[in-house]
Amino acid sequence: MGIIVQKFGGTSVADPQKIHNAARAVIKERENGNDVVVVVSAMGHTTDYLIKLAKEVTSMPDSREMDMLLSTGEQVSIALLTMAIQAKGYKAISMNGQQVGIITENIHSKARIVDIKTDKLKKHLDDGNIIVVAGFQGVTPEGEITTLGRGGSDTSAVAIAAALEAERCDIYTDVEGVYATDPRIVPNVQRADVISYEEMLELARVGANVLHPRSVETAKQFNVPLRVRSSFKLDDCGTLIIGVENMEIYKPVAGIAADTSQVRILLSNLPDIPGTAAELFGALAKNNISVDMIIQSLASNGKNSIAFTVDADDLDSTLKILEDEKSVIKADEILTDKDIAKVSIVGAGMVDRPGIAADMFRALAEKNINIKMISTSEIKISCLVDKADSKEAIKALCKEFDLESQEIAVVKGDLPNL
Ligand code: ADP
């Protein structure tokens, strides 16, 4: 008998009927003879609602209190799912992050898990319980409640699977697996039966929010076989995510995603002297602000310009830092552009295959889509475009790289609140 970790996202526990449906999926796994640990998200759009509520109270909520507030969402769903499992005659117990001992760094709103205590989990399993654990939350060694960032329940589930050396971690959601792009944008897009950790990680990082990037990172690090599957079609195995060494054939492009959560900042006419970039990005790093794309123009008249992108949530802090450091970072002008989207193609098969970037640029040009910035890594090419063009760009790229299918993907959830 092995341990299976199951995770149910917000849509899968959005109302009492769906909670009973999730309970049936849990019991099905239990009846297969496995020990089951379940991780759940907050019901439906609860987390969005709680964030909205806090912003109605104050425009600058304290990050510790935000974590205190947001962690309540998952506490509701663990209790309700446990009751549903018990009502079907099975032994079950709910646990929050603190009760389990999901230890994180001392950072609010985007903490990383550093350790998971397994003693209580193992004891409850030995006592014959199905355990239902609150996702998205942890606790610092000092006892402070933290959260892992939006979508973080996926990471809670994979980290628990790794800690318990589970056989598999199943992520139950409102689509039937991992598709080559978001099926809400391209309904007739191919679904992957199997995809490598490496490709999934890049896709998650560039905006495929079907999985939290750190969940894939953790699965890869600890070699946890991961499945993304539908909570509404329990017999369908969905998509399996495994190590690259187990895969042989690659398409040049496995997936496409758009990230609309970034903003671009342009600093014009900076002095072209050594140390400018170090000062600029050093100041941002010191304040925990991650920079994604960077482009620097060729110098002329002893000046050059630097443009970079940051998360939209970090825009105000970034502008404040630039203002505070203006005696060192001497730009003539600071311009921001919020209407941007980063569209990326990802595929392990593009390594050593020239021409993929040119195909991407041509496909965008044929739709008259202007590229504002470009960045590449070994298995990814990203283009910054106008936000208004992002859906059309994704559709054009799906066509260009043969990622369309005859079938229409089934998406059960409501549109996420954006
Ligand atoms: P959950 O609440 O179950 O965690 P999420 O909303 O976080 O669900 O993730 C599922 C959603 O991810 C889908 O409804 C789909 O719109 C979106 N998505 C984005 N990219 C992809 C992709 N490549 N494959 C499947 N779903 C995707």
Ligand code: ASP
């Ligand atoms: N409830 C959290 C969110 O909505 C975590 C999760 O669902 O994974 O982001």
Ligand code: MG
């Ligand atoms: Mg999610």
